[in-house]
Amino acid sequence: MHPKRKPIIAGNWKMNMTAVDAVDLVRKLSYSIVNVKDREIVVAPPFTSLAAVEEAIRDTNIALAAQNMHWVDKGAFTGEISADMLLDSGCKYVIIGHSERRQFFGETDETVNKKIKQALKKGLLPIMCVGETLAEREAGKLDEIISRQITGGLKEISADDMKKVVIAYEPVWAIGTGKTATPEQANEVHALIRGKVKSLYNADVAEGLRIQYGGSVTPENVSQLMAKPDIDGALVGGASLKPDSFAALVNFK
Ligand code: 13P
Numbered sequence: 688m689h690p691k692r693k694p695i696i697a698g699n700w701k702m703n704m705t706a707v708d709a710v711d712l713v714r715k716l717s718y719s720i721v722n723v724k725d726r727e728i729v730v731a732p733p734f735t736s737l738a739a740v741e742e743a744i745r746d747t748n749i750a751l752a753a754q755n756m757h758w759v760d761k762g763a764f765t766g767e768i769s770a771d772m773l774l775d776s777g778c779k780y781v782i783i784g785h786s787e788r789r790q791f792f793g794e795t796d797e798t799v800n801k802k803i804k805q806a807l808k809k810g811l812l813p814i815m816c817v818g819e820t821l822a823e824r825e826a827g828k829l830d831e832i833i834s835r836q837i838t839g840g841l842k843e844i845s846a847d848d849m850k851k852v853v854i855a856y857e858p859v860w861a862i863g864t865g866k867t868a869t870p871e872q873a874n875e876v877h878a879l880i881r882g883k884v885k886s887l888y889n890a891d892v893a894e895g896l897r898i899q900y901g902g903s904v905t906p907e908n909v910s911q912l913m914a915k916p917d918i919d920g921a922l923v924g925g926a927s928l929k930p931d932s933f934a935a936l937v938n939f940k
Contacts, residue, residue, distance in 0.1 A: 688913050692897050695853060695920035696937050697729035697752060697814065698927025699782060699901070709736035710743045715930035717747040720937050724748065727920075728937055730927070731782055734768055741777030752780035752814065755788060758801035770809035781806050782922075784840060785816045786859045796839025803840060807848045814853045814899070814922065815840050817880070821860035833876060837883045846888045854880055854898045855922040861902025863924060870911045870918070873900045877917035906935035913939045 688694055704712065709732045720728060731752035732740045741751055753776070757767040773781055783806065784799035799815065806813040817836040819829050833856075841849065856876050861868050868876075877898045885893035900912055901922035912918050926932045 688919060689894075689916060691894065692919045694726040694913065694939075695729060695897055695899060696726060696939075697731060697780070697782075697855075697899065697920065697922050698933055698936075699731045699752075699754060699785070699922055699924050700733065700928060701754070701787070701924055702733060703928055704732055704736055706736040706739040709733075709740050712928070712930050712933070713740055713743045713747075713749060716933050717744060717749055719930065719934040720748065723937055726937060729780055731780070734776075737773070737776035737778065745777075750779045751777050752782055753778045754782050754785065756781050756783075756802060756806065756811075758798070758805040760805075770805055770811055773811060774809060778811060780812045780814055780853070782814045782816065782855075784836075786818050786857055786862060790859070796836055799836075799840045800842045800844075803844060803852065807844065807851060812851050812853065814855050816855045816857050816901070816922070818857040818859050818862075818902075824858070824860065829876070830879060833879055834883055837880060838887065841884075841887060846892050849884070849888055849892050850895055852896070853920070854884075854896065855901050856880060856898060857901035857922060863903070865903050867903040867905075867908050867912075868900070870915045873912060874915035874917050877915070881917055904936065906932050906939075909936050909939040 729750045729752050753773045783802045788794040803813045819832045823832050881893050897919040899920035899922045904921045904923045905926045
């Protein structure tokens with residue numbers, strides 16, 4: 688955490704929660720974090736709950752994110768959701784290129800890049816996910832993979848636009864496995880990402896960039912992670928599905 692950057696704690700609910708459950712969760716969450724001003728709080732429900740959650744969090748300190756979107760304005764793309772639809776549902780952020788989308792739905796650095804450009808063009812703030820698999824890490828390819836994802840995902844994004852992007856480092860081996868990267872391991876990659884962004888842009892953009900860590904973050908380990916200088920937030924799956932543990936994440940020390 689760095690004094691210049693506002694921490695951002697986001698819950699990625701993945702394919703969980705009906706609208707009723709989602710509204711119940713954000714209502715309970717909003718009561719327990721009502722006074723929090725020094726950190727940004729974001730929830731990313733499934734598309735089907737966005738409208739209901741938007742209504743429930745209106746006039747609270749919680750912002751809305753979507754988990755994915757298409758890069759085209761509109762048209763014959765059955766099953767897809769456009770940026771305008773997300774704006775219409777009250778989204779401020781959109782998660783792009785989550786490893787589950789890369790792994791199971793064929794997303795590549797190229798499609799990630801198209802989606803980021805579209806999000807920025809439409810006024811949505813992208814949370815771009817990057818991260819290596821265990822096999823890639825063990826083969827000594829960590830730097831190569833992260834650099835490729837950063838360079839490819841951010842291709843032709845201007846420095847001004849880059850100031851609106853959040854990056855989430857989520858090592859694939861730490862997602863939903865209970866195996867968190869150690870604060871040192873995570874910070875090392877965050878510093879690598881910041882260095883890469885500095886070389887692609889400039890020191891100002893790199894210093895302002897918020898980088899979240901994701902992968903088995905819990906109320907028990909969040910404070911040690913957030914104590915590291917290059918870790919500016921968390922993107923949380925499992926532990927964001929219960930109001931008490933989500934509130935505890937937001938209230939990290
Ligand atoms: P878990 O917190 O369940 O490991 O999921 C992390 C994640 O993928 C958030 O996007």
